[in-house]
Amino acid sequence: NAGVTQTPKFRVLKTGQSMTLLCAQDMNHEYMYWYRQDPGMGLRLIHYSVGEGTTAKGEVPDGYNVSRLKKQNFLLGLESAAPSQTSVYFCASNGRLNSPLHFGNGTRLTVT
């Protein structure tokens, strides 16, 4: 039972570098989400997708892009990393509205 898998688990970037975080789910869920977790701020939604080929902005989308080319994958990209993007990133999915989200174990990103 893999559930939601995030790669990589850890990454250190220099300011200005780019990277892609990968999220894969094997539950055939329609809805997928990227959140960031920062101390004292809970989880804030970056982008989300309500189905293959669709994406939408969340609460804090600036500096990030996403793609959902396949139903099972949701990619989060940072084109030019900034220290303010140092955070723990969580991917989540669910199969229907008002149902609980299933979370991955997170990616800890540090931008120096």
Place this chain on the structure above:
Amino acid sequence: GNSVTQMEGPVTLSEEAFLTINCTYTATGYPSLFWYVQYPGEGLQLLLKATKADDKGSNKGFEATYRKETTSFHLEKGSVQVSDSAVYFCALTDSGNTGKLIFGQGTTLQVKP
């Protein structure tokens, strides 16, 4: 949009003490309410949920009741254990057909033997 306010922590208790973590919300319509738990180094796990007014969610000795009249969903446990030490998040579904959850800021619970 909908919002949730959670009791600030950290909360430090002795083993077998009674736990309450307060959660209140602002919402349009009839959101579903959730408590998630995050153990160190892990992702969030669903602890319990309630989908309509007066529903009581329960799991692993934890309980929370959906109170529409007070817009609250407080988490309680009668006797905490050291293994309950974690961060607890209250969340609710956002308005609109997106499945998004809005999270509180989290409450850190530390239980001492």
